[in-house]
Amino acid sequence: MADFLSAYSIQSWLESAPQGYLMNTEYGHAPDEKEAPIVLENPTMRAAAIRTTVQLVVGERCALAASSGLINSAPDEASKRFLATQTIDEARHVEVFTQRLYDLGVKKAELEDALKAHANPHLVKFAEVLLEKVDKKDFVAGVVGQNVILEGMAFHVFELMHAGNQSLNPKFGHTLSGVIADERRHVGFGENRIGSLIRENPGKKPEIQAMQRDMSYHMLATFAAAFRDTTERDEMERITRAAEARGEIAKPAQWQGADLRALEPAEMERLLGDTVLKEFKIRLGRIGLEYQTPPGQ
Amino acid sequence: MTSPSHGQDPHRLEPEAFLEEVHSFEFWFQAVSGYLTGRPYGHRAGAGAPLIEPRERERLLTVLANYCVGETAALEGASGLIAFAPNRQAKIFLSTQVVDEGRHLEVLLHRMRDLGVADAEAEVERRANHALVMFKRRLLELVASKDWEAAIFAQNVILEAMEFVVFQTHAKRADPVTREVLEGIVRDERRHIGFGENEIGRRLKQSPHVRPRLGEVRRELDPLVLASFEETLAEAEVPRSERPELGRSYLAAVARLGFE
Numbered sequence: 001m002a003d004f005l006s007a008y009s010i011q012s013w014l015e016s017a018p019q020g021y022l023m024n025t026e027y028g029h030a031p032d033e034k035e036a037p038i039v040l041e042n043p044t045m046r047a048a049a050i051r052t053t054v055q056l057v058v059g060e061r062c063a064l065a066a067s068s069g070l071i072n073s074a075p076d077e078a079s080k081r082f083l084a085t086q087t088i089d090e091a092r093h094v095e096v097f098t099q100r101l102y103d104l105g106v107k108k109a110e111l112e113d114a115l116k117a118h119a120n121p122h123l124v125k126f127a128e129v130l131l132e133k134v135d136k137k138d139f140v141a142g143v144v145g146q147n148v149i150l151e152g153m154a155f156h157v158f159e160l161m162h163a164g165n166q167s168l169n170p171k172f173g174h175t176l177s178g179v180i181a182d183e184r185r186h187v188g189f190g191e192n193r194i195g196s197l198i199r200e201n202p203g204k205k206p207e208i209q210a211m212q213r214d215m216s217y218h219m220l221a222t223f224a225a226a227f228r229d230t231t232e233r234d235e236m237e238r239i240t241r242a243a244e245a246r247g248e249i250a251k252p253a254q255w256q257g258a259d260l261r262a263l264e265p266a267e268m269e270r271l272l273g274d275t276v277l278k279e280f281k282i283r284l285g286r287i288g289l290e291y292q293t294p295p296g297q
Numbered sequence: 298m299t300s301p302s303h304g305q306d307p308h309r310l311e312p313e314a315f316l317e318e319v320h321s322f323e324f325w326f327q328a329v330s331g332y333l334t335g336r337p338y339g340h341r342a343g344a345g346a347p348l349i350e351p352r353e354r355e356r357l358l359t360v361l362a363n364y365c366v367g368e369t370a371a372l373e374g375a376s377g378l379i380a381f382a383p384n385r386q387a388k389i390f391l392s393t394q395v396v397d398e399g400r401h402l403e404v405l406l407h408r409m410r411d412l413g414v415a416d417a418e419a420e421v422e423r424r425a426n427h428a429l430v431m432f433k434r435r436l437l438e439l440v441a442s443k444d445w446e447a448a449i450f451a452q453n454v455i456l457e458a459m460e461f462v463v464f465q466t467h468a469k470r471a472d473p474v475t476r477e478v479l480e481g482i483v484r485d486e487r488r489h490i491g492f493g494e495n496e497i498g499r500r501l502k503q504s505p506h507v508r509p510r511l512g513e514v515r516r517e518l519d520p521l522v523l524a525s526f527e528e529t530l531a532e533a534e535v536p537r538s539e540r541p542e543l544g545r546s547y548l549a550a551v552a553r554l555g556f557e
Binding site for chain 2: 009010011013014015018019022026027064065068069071072076077080081083084085087088090091092094095098
């Protein structure tokens, strides 16, 4: 375990993140990059970008509370240090996505109101299920919820968003690529550290699997709500086609082998849900847990 | 990474913008990049690993082990404070403090391993001084009770001021590797104390009734701090004649907030 955890040291983190892929960035992107005009100048797209970014801030606030809250219950000093790096990563994510809301025109004094107005209730419930385990100082359930389920979900959501934004809105694409690099590290820790703890505490399996089922239910409901608004989708298609006609997009946005422009919202929701759940099953299997299907699925 | 205020002196900013700036991740990275780059585990590769006499090594290990106790207290304290910090800026600042404290623990354990300790964690437990362990327990109780003012006061004023004075003094007479490690830590502690003084100072102005409660916390913790001082400074071979002066430096740091 000591060897595996040495890869998650603060020194490794310093060299790979602040002194690596975050060098010469400001809020995760190049200092001179601005939000794309198609987002800032188009009221439909701007409103959609605010709604989406609110969900990111809510998710990252949850991740910040969970990773910092797990430090005191971590069973060894090396895990505490890894969680310290995760805590600052999550704080950075809160900061960069909050800054994006400001860039999109949300006033500082109105930030909390905007979060309250747009936060998806299922995402809030998703966070509550996880934070209940953290509050009870349940390290094993907390790390499965945080580093396998929450981070596993976030990783794919960010990848999908990155695919859709990298050509049309490079500033946000760059912000997302740094966040994705962080999440990859977090997911790796969860899988590597928790397998042995679950083997040592087999009695915890049913409770953790129930948590996974509840979190998966709220996650899928969040996805369903996110893809329900087709106004944005129609506007996005119009903008993308115009950009293609002007030769501004070399190739259509692809994710998981699918042409994102060709997908209907329901198909995109299914693709995201299936991709996340498929990964959940693999990752949970690696740590000795069996995926539980949420009710109604 | 560049500063969001684009090089503007943060002290020229309006109070709210100042806090937004100095409590941000971006500001943290600006601050640490200068003294952490090219110093894996807190020191330059060429800092020179001196030969240390066995007796001196033993003393140094005891001192480092107790520093680890203090840093673990700070890591667990700062991380616990995030949950009930009153605003986003404070949460983000505390997250930077969490990684600072985690780094301090890591570099100190690394230094113990450099000195030939196979199981550094076990060594920390074996050499931990009683007063410091009691201090840690009390600090974490204050954090667990979600008493923001008392916990920040104990963590970012009392504990950080104690560490600042001890590390700074020890660095002056330490071997070159230990000195570089400690100097890096001291630079972080300065930021943490700044946050604590600023936060408590503003709270005291807004709610003067908090002062007597913090005075009680201080009266309870001072004897533990001074007892830890005595033991650690003796192990670090700080002459007995200098120790009262260091105790006074610590008391002066706390007194700046009006706690006599």
